Amino acid sequence: MMTVASKKLRGAKALFSLACAAALLSSCSQFQSGEGNGLASDDAILADEALVDQWAAYGGTHYERRFSPLKDINAGNVNELGVDWYVDLPNDVGLVSTPLVVDGVLYFTGNLNVVRAVDAVSGELLWAFDPKVGDALAKKSQAGMSHSRGLSFYGDKLFTATFDGRLIALDAKSGKEVWSVRTFPEDAALYITGAPKAFAGKVLIGNGGTEAGPTRGFVTAYDADTGEEAWKFWIVPGNPEDGFENAAMEMAAETWTGEWWRHGGGGNAWHGFTYDPEFNTIYIGTGNGSPWNRNIRSPGGGDNLFLCSIVALDADTGEYKWHYQTTPGETWDYNSNMDIVLADLKIGQRDVKAIMHAPKNGFFYVIDRENGKLLSAKPFADVTWASHVDLETGRPVEVEGARYEKNLASIAPGPWGAHNWQAMSFNPETGLVYIPTQHMGVGFSDAGFDRAKFQAKPFRGGTGTFLSFPEDQPRDYPGSLLAWDPVKQEKVWEVPHDTFWGAGTLTTAGDLVFQGLADGRFMAYNARTGEKLWTFDAGLGISAPPITYKIGNRQYIALLVGFGGGFSGLGGPDAANLGWSYRTHTRRLIAFALDGKAKMPDQPPPLVPKPLVSDFVPDARLAKAGNNLFNRGKIEGMCWGCHGAGAISGGAAPDLRASPVMLDSAEFDMVVRQGMRTQSGMPAFPELTDEELESIRHYVRWEADAAAATARK
CATH class of the missing domain: 2.140.10.10 (Quinoprotein alcohol dehydrogenase-like superfamily)
Incomplete structure (x- = not known):
């Protein structure tokens, strides 16, 4: 019924x-x-x-x-x-x-x-x-929207x-x-x-x-x-x-x-x-x-x-x-x-x-x-x-x-x-x-x-669909x-x-x-x-x-x-x-x-961040592993839930393809694993291994290079 x-x-x-x-x-x-x-x-x-x-x-x-x-x-x-x-x-x-x-x-x-x-x-x-x-976010592996309706x-x-x-x-x-x-x-x-x-x-x-x-x-x-x-x-x-x-x-x-x-x-x-x-x-x-x-x-x-x-x-x-x-x-x-x-x-x-x-x-x-x-x-x-x-x-x-x-x-x-x-x-x-x-x-x-074998795990998530x-x-x-x-x-x-x-x-x-x-x-x-x-x-x-x-x-x-x-x-x-x-x-x-008369300062014009061009050469194997982690992998919404699918940010978080942090492994570690920016809504993920952390970095730079190459065409 x-x-x-x-x-x-x-x-x-x-x-x-x-x-x-x-x-x-x-x-x-x-x-x-x-x-x-x-x-x-x-x-x-x-x-x-x-x-x-x-x-x-x-x-x-x-x-x-x-x-x-x-x-x-x-x-x-x-x-x-x-x-x-x-x-x-x-x-x-x-x-x-x-x-x-x-x-x-x-x-x-x-x-x-x-x-x-x-x-x-x-x-x-x-x-x-x-x-x-x-x-509170620093204490748990939770990423997502830190807003309220x-x-x-x-x-x-x-x-x-x-x-x-x-x-x-x-x-x-x-x-x-x-x-x-x-x-x-x-x-x-x-x-x-x-x-x-x-x-x-x-x-x-x-x-x-x-x-x-x-x-x-x-x-x-x-x-x-x-x-x-x-x-x-x-x-x-x-x-x-x-x-x-x-x-x-x-x-x-x-x-x-x-x-x-x-x-x-x-x-x-x-x-x-x-x-x-x-x-x-x-x-x-x-x-x-x-x-x-x-x-x-x-x-x-x-x-x-x-x-x-x-x-x-x-x-x-x-x-x-x-x-x-x-x-x-x-x-x-x-x-x-x-x-x-x-x-x-x-x-x-x-x-x-x-x-x-x-x-x-x-x-x-x-x-x-x-x-x-x-x-x-x-x-x-x-x-x-x-x-x-x-x-x-x-x-x-x-x-x-x-x-x-x-x-x-x-x-x-x-x-x-x-x-x-x-x-x-x-x-x-x-x-x-x-x-x-x-x-x-x-x-x-x-x-x-x-x-029969599919099983979501806490913070890994998964919808069971493509x-x-x-x-x-x-x-x-x-x-x-x-x-x-x-x-x-x-x-x-x-x-x-x-x-x-x-x-x-x-x-x-x-x-x-x-x-x-x-x-x-x-x-x-x-x-x-x-x-x-x-x-x-x-x-x-x-x-x-x-x-x-x-x-x-x-x-x-x-x-x-x-x-x-x-x-x-x-x-x-x-x-x-x-x-x-x-x-x-x-x-x-x-x-x-x-008849409201208040004068607000003008906003800057719309801005779409341009991916940084650098000497960083991403490794294809690491980038593939980083793709799984970034977009649908170990932690639900670990990266893409805020930084955007395909590393293309919609504005809720920085576009990492344009971020100099991705070029510095030590600073990236400070942000992601050690929680340097939890007060800005970026939680820490201390459970990530060195290789996992590095693979995410390589994936983002891979996407940055691809976007830059497309822009040059």
Whole structure:
């Protein structure tokens, strides 16, 4: 079954919660934002979209709509927007965070999880908190993105989760640490890039790491006041011989085959948490399989619950309520960690408490959030792996050969997804959802793998697949902004983009949609027609979503500017050619207002680093061994996860082909094995042998020489 009937809320406590929620939602205007008048008022504030002086949750409110009723800035005057104030962030690189605004203070997180609080009217720095992630990275063989997508606010506390696995509560006024807990063992091949989710007196956090080894995903809720663990929910079942944690895991195990626990199973929930105050439910968007290839992790088939699902849990206990699985038995990295947006929709003659969800697999889902029943599902982008979703069974109807059991399968979307973590928004006045959409097809194959012997190891990782990129792509543009009608399940308008990796969206009652692009433009569109109304050149790629708030008589639009996320880390020519090379351009927090007059220094022009030409003669044998280590070998993401596939950096880290460090074996040793630059986000890898270290150096210089030779032609 794709769905399981919702269990009725039981007991006086649950009934009281529902009654309080209803009462408070209708009268929460009596509360002032951030006063923390008990748990109920905190959740009422976080559920109230009428409070325009704040942006207190990742998606604005508990409903994750990224909608504001503000209309001071509107389709008629948005062309008068200007920079009101800005903050230079010279030590940051990729910025993907959603800022929060509470009681006149704007909070945001930058690289290595440094949290800052600034005055929301002037940008004046009030405090900064450094969790010393560089020190933590020095203690484990972990490489990857040291960024964070955001924070959470509850009562008088701000919550941040660090890349190395800590959940930290800060006093919102002073920035002082109140408590800190470790959410997974220090030596686990896991990491955190997502925002915590605060709700009902608790804070929830998950983790990433599906590709980093044999991981078994889970989420944990902690008491917001004390940091004590409240409950934990495992996403996939473990070894049956160890027993099952609950009935949900016992049920899920029936959908797995073989010795899946040897491979972990995956399902890591690194993003996509939504709290529903009306049903006292937390919805978890779950991840893909570990490894990706189902032929390896579950060789006899099976749906592999709860991969690629929305799982509804009781907010108080973490008890399973229901689930809907978007991609049964997934084998393409089609996770469902994307936004879970709540809204009341009129579908036919029925008023529905709905979930809207646009995961990687390319289908837009509308689900009854009371019981998990699928109401509709249609492709919002090019989808060739399945023809449609059967509404009777809730299952996608797969195209023959899409699972690459025997041959290469060229399908769309690819692992980047038709929609990734970049936030979509929902405007209840237009009735439309605004989705940052991606158009990329990929070839999947497992030819050459010994499926029976494949075994990922911690920090070595491995997906169990080979990827290729066909010349024939779904469209002649890689990305777009899509306005989608969730009731009619159809496109209303679409704006093609010349670049991939468009940022998340914001929509307002002023008939506006805002979005930043990888090419550095910040755009405002008419929310009803898609007409381009305003463009601002930020001089640097944008990956973070904007927010809006009003203080006094002024509405502000705030945005972090700094090309980041997986596209900048995994690199390659498309990312590199944008020209946002490592530390060339100043990252910034920018606040816009009508008639803003602040003068920002111009950014340098885009720069694509040129490989150094030297007398270094790389050895072919060592270069081949270094290729395996750099791109897919001993440690997952050891080099290419930050420095780019093929040593072509997308800007998240230096382009090593242009680095003089590669010409000095002693200095290279200091950086890579001895951790000379851990405070910049470069972890140490002391386990590398002398020959392995030298082989990486030879590989990079081999690529540098090849690029230089190509440039001379």
